[in-house]
Amino acid sequence: MQVKKLAVLCSLAAASYVSPALADITIGISLSATGPGASLGIPEKNVFALLPAQIGSEKVNFIVLDDATDPTMATKNARRLVSEDKVDVLIGSSTTPATAAMAEVANESATPQVTISPVSLPAERNKWVFRTPQQNSVMAAAVVGHMKQNGVKTLGFIGFSDAYGEDWLTSVTAKAEAAGIKLVATERYARADTSVSGQILKLVSARPDAILVAGSGSPAALPQTTLVERGYKGQVYQTHAVANQAFLKVAGKAADGVIIPVGPVVVVDQIADSHPSKAMGKSLVTKYEEKYGGGSFSSFAGHAFDAWRLIEQAVPVALKSAKPGTPEFRAALRDALEGNKEVIASHGVYNMNANDHFGLDERSHVLVKIDSGNYKLIK
Numbered sequence: 001m002q003v004k005k006l007a008v009l010c011s012l013a014a015a016s017y018v019s020p021a022l023a024d025i026t027i028g029i030s031l032s033a034t035g036p037g038a039s040l041g042i043p044e045k046n047v048f049a050l051l052p053a054q055i056g057s058e059k060v061n062f063i064v065l066d067d068a069t070d071p072t073m074a075t076k077n078a079r080r081l082v083s084e085d086k087v088d089v090l091i092g093s094s095t096t097p098a099t100a101a102m103a104e105v106a107n108e109s110a111t112p113q114v115t116i117s118p119v120s121l122p123a124e125r126n127k128w129v130f131r132t133p134q135q136n137s138v139m140a141a142a143v144v145g146h147m148k149q150n151g152v153k154t155l156g157f158i159g160f161s162d163a164y165g166e167d168w169l170t171s172v173t174a175k176a177e178a179a180g181i182k183l184v185a186t187e188r189y190a191r192a193d194t195s196v197s198g199q200i201l202k203l204v205s206a207r208p209d210a211i212l213v214a215g216s217g218s219p220a221a222l223p224q225t226t227l228v229e230r231g232y233k234g235q236v237y238q239t240h241a242v243a244n245q246a247f248l249k250v251a252g253k254a255a256d257g258v259i260i261p262v263g264p265v266v267v268v269d270q271i272a273d274s275h276p277s278k279a280m281g282k283s284l285v286t287k288y289e290e291k292y293g294g295g296s297f298s299s300f301a302g303h304a305f306d307a308w309r310l311i312e313q314a315v316p317v318a319l320k321s322a323k324p325g326t327p328e329f330r331a332a333l334r335d336a337l338e339g340n341k342e343v344i345a346s347h348g349v350y351n352m353n354a355n356d357h358f359g360l361d362e363r364s365h366v367l368v369k370i371d372s373g374n375y376k377l378i379k
Helices: 038-047 071-083 096-109 136-149 163-178 197-205 218-229 245-255 278-292 299-319 327-338
Strands: 005-007 025-031 058-066 089-092 113-115 129-131 154-160 182-189 210-214 235-238 259-262 366-371 374-377
Touching: 025 038, 025 071, 038 245, 038 278, 038 299, 058 071, 071 089, 071 096, 089 096, 089 299, 096 113, 096 129, 096 163, 113 299, 136 163, 136 235, 136 259, 136 366, 154 163, 154 197, 163 182, 163 210, 182 197, 197 218, 210 218, 218 235, 218 245, 278 299, 299 327
Parallel strands: 025 058, 025 089, 089 113, 113 129, 154 182, 154 210, 210 235, 235 259
Antiparallel strands: 005 058, 259 366, 366 374
């Protein structure tokens, strides 16, 4: 598959590529703008057209590539970005498998990576990788807390048969067990599947009080619509990866009543004025929808913006010890990202440290219920 360059250096008016000067900061981005993850990648890509072309007095160049939701292509993109374009930092990807593939390159090349997927990595592969989405275990705790408060005793699970689904299954199993909730049925499906009738039949037959669907974007609508078709009457929960218009459009009325954990920016008009992300989130949503249309904003656009916020705060620190375009700057930028404290962004407030490269706390999520295609804050 030929790599499609979706956008080139945003500081240039022409489409031709020009190698940046040593003083320029170059950010390499690989996203899933096509393929099953496109409903995530497109709003993420859109954000980079809204960002400033400078951090302080330093010019910033963005190179945005499409990985087509393919981990192999994500790897190729990342290698091209670090070896040919000599980027100072990587951003991406949209899906967990593609993000994990990029992380291999980030670690091999000693290039910091800010992901917009909540990828979990072993300690030895975590040094250069930072995340903007909420950790799955944090969101699982919020979901299980709601289940416990509402008398759920048994739970069914259906999730992607990849790293995202596996991490959610691991997280919710531990949280449910601690809450006294029994996991009675577990099913998996692929992102590109066109039917989950067999899996849903098994889940419904187990008669759980609630079912959690661990998918993302429009592919997460398939179990949702099938559950409704099969007449399931229990509470359905989805993950924060369905907080976009693609899921709502495909699921339609079948999504009504679904409960999901989301970042505060998703319901920025409903959260308290005192929330630290209120002003920044409102500004982002307004700018995004002015350019791309009313109702077009999604949670994933927020994750991409928050990647920029982390880098924007870390660059001035790194510049004190090295110049962009050098290994020394990449190392200094990694250290500065790890040292980020109280960075206000659209999904919450980031405090990174050597043991936590997610950096978000309780301010990073709320629970909402879907009602006629809208998110209603659960207070």
